[in-house]
Structures are given as structure tokens and as C-alpha cells.
Amino acid sequence: MVLIKEQIKKIDKSIVEEVVEDELLERFKSCYQCGTCTGGCPSGRRAAIRTRDVIRQALVGLDDDLLSSDLLWLCSTCYTCYERCPRDVPTTDIIIKLRNIASHRGLMKGPHLAVSKMLIETGHGVPINDEKWSNLRKSLKLTPLPPTVHSFPEAVKEVQTIIKELKFDELIAYGEEVKKKLAEEEKKRAPERIEELEAELKQLKEEAGK
């Protein structure tokens, strides 16, 4: 009983508060769990995400389970649920907000951290990082580099200043630290199985490469 009370106390200050802090998202609490969102979700057709359940979990405050799972990252942000919600709950924006909360706890996906590092370094999430891309541009009578940050070093500096001011670089570094720590813990728990899986993954990648 004490535990449940503790749990409820924790709920009071959990995700609900963080989400509705944002006035745009205050309609969050008006969800009546009809499941229209889940019904139209193209990701839910093939993967584990159940949008109604994500909203419910966020509402009742089961923070850690939701924030550390893959579920939030299965949303392709297509906004179908957002458009169809009969209660005008901005579902997709809530998922994005939940991702912000997860990210600030260091729970990002590895490939997203890599794209972020590209942005921090170059100003492009997908930069020209091989001569062939410039050559492809030239073959189409375009300048080898586009007139973006790629052609203006001072523009890259501007983007980097904004990133530093908002501590986005620190957020990414924190994400990498957490990721490393979690991987180490996982390895401690089941070293053999990890090695086995890694070998299996390597083999699959080689096959896909063929």
C-alpha cells in the first residue's frame, strides 16, 4: 500500500506535468481512450506501437518503461492520428514531446546521435561527405557544393553558436554517455549472449551486403 502511494505521488510530478507544461499540448488530458489513433497508425500495423496505449502510459505516469522503450521511436510522425482524433488531442506532437523528455534523460537512438553529430559539425544532417556527391552535382551542371552552409563557413559557425547556446551539443554528448553506460550494464548481465548476437548480426550484415 505504501508502495502504491509512493507510486501515485511520483505520478503527480511525472510526464503529465512535463507534457502539459507546454500550453500547446494541454488538450492531452482530454483523451478518452477511444483508439482511433491506433486504428489509423501505419506503424502499428506492423510494429509494437499502440498510440492509444502510449498516451495512456504517459497520462498515468509509467515514465521509465515508456521512455526507455523503442515504442516512441516507431512513430513516423505521419500525423494521421493527429488529424483523426475526435478530441483534438495533438497526439503526434505529444509523442514528439515525450521524445524530448526521453532525450533529456539521455535515451536517444544511436543512429540519431550520429545524424546529430553531422549537424553539429557541418550544419547539414545529411552532408556531402564523399567526392562522388560533388561529382554527381557537377554532372548535372550544378556547382560542386550547394550554396548552403557547405559554401559559407561563417554560416556553419552561426549554426554552431546556436547549438552551443542551447546546449544541444551537451545533450548529444550526454546521450552518448548514457548509451555507453547502458551497453556496459547489458554486457555485464549477459556477456555470452551479447557476443553471440553480435556475431549473428555481423553475419546478417555480410549477407545483406551481398
Place this chain on the structure above:
Amino acid sequence: MTESSDITRDYDLYLGCVAPNRYPMIEASTVQVFKKLGINLHDMKGASCCPAPGVFRSFDIPTWRAIASRNITIAEQDRRDIAVMCNGCFGTLLEANHLMNSHPDQRTETNAILEKVGRQFEGTVKVRHIIDILYNDVGPKAISDMVIQPLRGVKAAVHYGCHLLKPSETRPWGKDENPTFFDDIVEASGAESIDYKDKFMCCGAGGGVRAAIKDVSMDFTREKLSNMKDAGVDIIVDCCPFCHLQFDLGQVEVKAMFGEEYRFPVIYISQLLGLAMGISPYDLGLIATKDKPPGTPPFIPTEPFVKKVVEGM
């Protein structure tokens, strides 16, 4: 030259990342087609990643809004509205522009950051997708008047993508689950838009899913390709470089992951219109020149499509 003289004829062209750095045929064909239509697309000097809504908006909304607003201030300095070729970039820039214009608190917060790089968001420009300009300003009739090589007999699977349409409250065409404006532009070329199952479904690339959870992302694409095949289309026409990548490179990936083989040429709307308007298919990136480096797109050759058109089907 189009009939109406009261439309905006000068824009800053926002390039984004995938169009200039991976699929430059999208950039090249768009500039040429708009020139033919009497609309000048100017360089937006020093623009960065929009930043991509799937990853950067998901990580940190204030950073996303500040970098997007910085991009918008470039066009404000140029005193030109922004033309966008990508659904994702369109979503980011349109939403950021909307938030900055409608929420004084967010504007104050972001402008304090922009001040550090000598910029201020003023809220003086519009963000427009090129499909919006083509449909609402130029119009399908004026486009078809420019066609000298109608793409008769071409069956096209039109893919709208998500952020062109949604959230609808900030989009120029409002709420509509089955719009036809993009089909009208495609059909102005003489091609036929073929209906297919789940036409308005996502391609699977967005939201960071392609980067992080590849098998799920590719399963979206596989399903769309399968539905297109059932409808008997010849080509896929899109208006977003990221959807374009997902369908073009995606057909190679779907084959590797699921063993299903598809060979649909993936054509960006400007490439389609450019071909119908008589622009050289080499300049549109539809036929590879001898200078095209190996290992670069398109991964599904577009030559068979051009050949079919030229031979009159």
C-alpha cells in the same frame, strides 16, 4: 510564360539536405522548370539543415525552432518568400514560422538566441511548398499549356507524402483525406494518375524511423510498392526528396530484406513536368550522362521511362 501576372515571381529556394547532397537532379530539374514558368528561384545563401523534424525536433524543440528560424531570417533579409522542395523541410519551416508568428513568448525566447548570431526573426515571409506554387499560383491549365511532349499512356502512382498535407491546420489546402491537387498537376503533363490502395500512407522514412528502426521503415515501403504493383503503375511520382530516396534506394533495400523485387522508376514532380515541357532528359537527371559517378542515384534506372515516352508508348 503563364497567363496570370499578379503571382510572385521571385523566391528564395530552400534546398535542405537530401536534394542538394544526395539527389541533386531534384534541385536541377526544379530550377529549370520554374525558369520555364517564369519564376526565378534564388540561392538562399548559408542555409543549413531545416533541421529535420524526425530527429532534431524530437530531441530538443528549442534547438529545432532556433535553427529553423535562423533559416527563415535569411529569406527575410532577401525580402523573398521561401519555396521548398521537401515535405520534411516544408513541415519544419512552416511550423516554426507559424509558432514564431503566433506565440510571442517563443519568439522572444528564440530571438534572444538569434541575437547571438546577429539575427532577428521578423515574421515577414511565407513558407511555400513548390506544389502549392504550382497548383495555386501557376495552375494545372497553365502548366498543360507549356507541355510540348505529353506523357500520354504513362501510368503514375502519385505519392503525396505526409507533411505536405498534415497537420492540416497550417497547410494551404485544409483538411481533406483524399485531396486531388497533386494528381491534377501530374495529369497536366499528360500522364494518368492511377488510384492505388493506401495512397496517402506514409513512405516509412519519416520520424527518424528510417535511421533507427530500418526493418519497420522498409516494411512501410514494401507495402506501398506492393499496392502500386497491384494497381499496374509504370512510375512513382513524388514531391519530397526523402520519400524519393525511400522509394528509389528503398527498392534495392526491400529486395535485400524481403526478397521482393520492384523496378519502378521514381520521378520527382519537376523531372516529370520538365520532360513534358521538352527540357533535355540529361539535364533533368533522367538519363545518366557519362560523368555520373558510380554508386550514386537513381538506383532504379529512369531511362526505360524516358524511352517509353519518346517512343510514344
